Amino acid sequence: MRRSREDTAATRQAIVKDASRLFRARGIDAVSVADVMGEQGLTVGGFYRHFADKEQLVAEAIAAASEQSSDGHAAATKGYAPGKLAARMLERYLSKEHCEHPEAGCPVAALCSDVAHGGPAVRASFTRALRRLLQMADEALPGDGARARERRLHAAAAMVGAVVLARATDDPALADALLRSVRRGIEQASERESASPPRRARATSSAAARRRR
Amino acid sequence: MRRSREDTAATRQAIVKDASRLFRARGIDAVSVADVMGEQGLTVGGFYRHFADKEQLVAEAIAAASEQSSDGHAAATKGYAPGKLAARMLERYLSKEHCEHPEAGCPVAALCSDVAHGGPAVRASFTRALRRLLQMADEALPGDGARARERRLHAAAAMVGAVVLARATDDPALADALLRSVRRGIEQASERESASPPRRARATSSAAARRRR
DNA sequence: TGTACATCAGTGAACGCGCGTTCACTGATGTAC
DNA sequence: TGTACATCAGTGAACGCGCGTTCACTGATGTAC
Numbered sequence: 001m002r003r004s005r006e007d008t009a010a011t012r013q014a015i016v017k018d019a020s021r022l023f024r025a026r027g028i029d030a031v032s033v034a035d036v037m038g039e040q041g042l043t044v045g046g047f048y049r050h051f052a053d054k055e056q057l058v059a060e061a062i063a064a065a066s067e068q069s070s071d072g073h074a075a076a077t078k079g080y081a082p083g084k085l086a087a088r089m090l091e092r093y094l095s096k097e098h099c100e101h102p103e104a105g106c107p108v109a110a111l112c113s114d115v116a117h118g119g120p121a122v123r124a125s126f127t128r129a130l131r132r133l134l135q136m137a138d139e140a141l142p143g144d145g146a147r148a149r150e151r152r153l154h155a156a157a158a159m160v161g162a163v164v165l166a167r168a169t170d171d172p173a174l175a176d177a178l179l180r181s182v183r184r185g186i187e188q189a190s191e192r193e194s195a196s197p198p199r200r201a202r203a204t205s206s207a208a209a210r211r212r213r
Numbered sequence: 214m215r216r217s218r219e220d221t222a223a224t225r226q227a228i229v230k231d232a233s234r235l236f237r238a239r240g241i242d243a244v245s246v247a248d249v250m251g252e253q254g255l256t257v258g259g260f261y262r263h264f265a266d267k268e269q270l271v272a273e274a275i276a277a278a279s280e281q282s283s284d285g286h287a288a289a290t291k292g293y294a295p296g297k298l299a300a301r302m303l304e305r306y307l308s309k310e311h312c313e314h315p316e317a318g319c320p321v322a323a324l325c326s327d328v329a330h331g332g333p334a335v336r337a338s339f340t341r342a343l344r345r346l347l348q349m350a351d352e353a354l355p356g357d358g359a360r361a362r363e364r365r366l367h368a369a370a371a372m373v374g375a376v377v378l379a380r381a382t383d384d385p386a387l388a389d390a391l392l393r394s395v396r397r398g399i400e401q402a403s404e405r406e407s408a409s410p411p412r413r414a415r416a417t418s419s420a421a422a423r424r425r426r
Numbered sequence: 427t428g429t430a431c432a433t434c435a436g437t438g439a440a441c442g443c444g445c446g447t448t449c450a451c452t453g454a455t456g457t458a459c
Numbered sequence: 460t461g462t463a464c465a466t467c468a469g470t471g472a473a474c475g476c477g478c479g480t481t482c483a484c485t486g487a488t489g490t491a492c
Contacts, residue, residue: 002454002467011468027330029242032445045449046469054446102329108378113326115381117240123383130382153391154398158367161374165321167329169343170336178366185367189402215434215487224435245478258482259436267479433489441481448474456466 012050014040020061020068024110025103028058028118058118059125065107066129072104073136082142086190089140093159094179099166108133109163133160141190151189158182225263227253233274233281237323238316241271241331271331272338278320279342285317286349295355299403302353306372307392312379321346322376346373354403364402371395 003011018039022031033054034044051057077088092098093106102110107129115126137152137159162182166175216224231252235244246267247257264270290301305311306319315323320342328339350365350372375395379388 001452001469002456003469004455007455008468027326030330033447034445042468043470044446045471048447049468111326112377112381113240113324116377117243120383123381127382127384127387130378130387149390150394150397153394154371157374157378157391157395158371159374160378161370161372164325164329164377165343165370165373168325168336169340170333171340174340174343177362178370181363181366182370184363185402189398214436214485215489216436217488220488221435246480247478255435256437257479258438261480262435429492431489431491433487435485435487437483437485439482441479443478445476445478446474449472450470452468452470454466454468456464458464459462 011040011042015042015047015050016057016060016064019057020065020107021103023058023061023114024065024105024107028111028114033057055119055121059121062107062111062115062122062125062129065110066125066132068104069106069129070132070136077140083194085140087187089136090159090183090186094162094183096176096179099163099175099179102167106133106160106163109160109167112160112164141186141193143193148193151193155186155189158186224253224255228255228260228263229270229273229277232270233278233320234316236271236274236327237278237318237320241324241327246270268332268334272334275320275324275328275335275338275342278323279345281317282319282342283345283349290353296407298353300400302349303372303396303399307375307396309389309392312376312388312392315380319346319373319376322373322380325373325377354399354406356406361406364406368399368402371399 015036019031019036022036022039033047036057037044037047047057051060073089073092076092077085080088098105098109108126111126115122118126134152134156137156141152141155142148143151159182162178166178169175169178228249232244232249235249235252246260249270250257250260260270264273286302286305289305290298293301311318311322321339324339328335331339347365347369350369354365354368355361356364372395375391379391382388382391
């Protein structure tokens, strides 16, 4: 039974959205094409009218999750003063809430390991999502120069690492300690940085000076 | 054809070792029980003489990988002065070599995402491996007090995050930047900490003071 | 030390199951006239 | 605007495949006497 163009587009969008939720919640391999279609009350045969294969769906689901996650961050930080942005970002990203609800959270944290063994389209989509996460860090932890960029990459890696490990461990106390430690670590680095101007920070950092040989 | 006790024990050990390598290389779901047995030229039926089910193998494989990884670290840092331990640990953990060879590397970084959806035995074994990774950080980044412990948890999360993300992205330059940024970030924090005694560091850290309410 | 027998590591085929993908078909939608 | 026909979204069954697990069997090892 053919559907109108609007219905078709809406169905496709709904499939991607369901997939992005299910993949984040259960992992890519644990969610079948039939599972995804079932969310909309559809059967599996129709899937291939919309997508070439499962890999294409995964790639698009990652993109959709990245966009949703990015929009959520934008909405949650709207109106925040630049100095409060980092704290707000960390509060959200490193929350118990985020750990307990991967299906609505950051696809980078939810799918990083699944993606490592994935196809090229999936990895490319994941890399775009990772870049978007890094943009969030750029905004919250601003600053020019290689030192500032390194600081943001370090922060992003720690944030993802903390959430991934907090989700993987069966010890809630350890999970909580990881989240709190990364949050404070990044906050303190951020405050240290904004307290002293970059030039002075560089001049007094023996480590940075040594590294620059 | 029954085997001697020594043979049986050796076979069991070999199966676990092969599994620990294959799971880290390809992920848990992507490696079948038959794949693991095939490494020793065995057929799948014999597997259940050694293990109750695949989950038990996964749990033991994580433990074996953790031990191997820990021993490798101990051997590679033997004789290093306390002040050089952190640099050596970071050099190894955040290396291209480590990223390209998950099968011989840290099981926490290789399996963190697989484990998040695993059974209780697997998660418990993973948590023990994570604790062992944290011990490595304790040794390399020593210091008493809650602040020092947070610093180590932060470092461990960032290390795992960097390796996981470096492996997942298809952009080698981004992977390299992540590894380098985390390495420098932890090194600099470590040097900053050892340069100023903890008491002074606390007194001058407005962030820490504010946090302690 | 020798013998009879129980044990059990490993074989290889089978089990039921769920997967991704294909396909003939249906019938409403879109289009050409 | 009306009609005839092509298109194609979705169905539901089937395809081949690989998975974890089970099981009857084999024959060397371990053990009891």
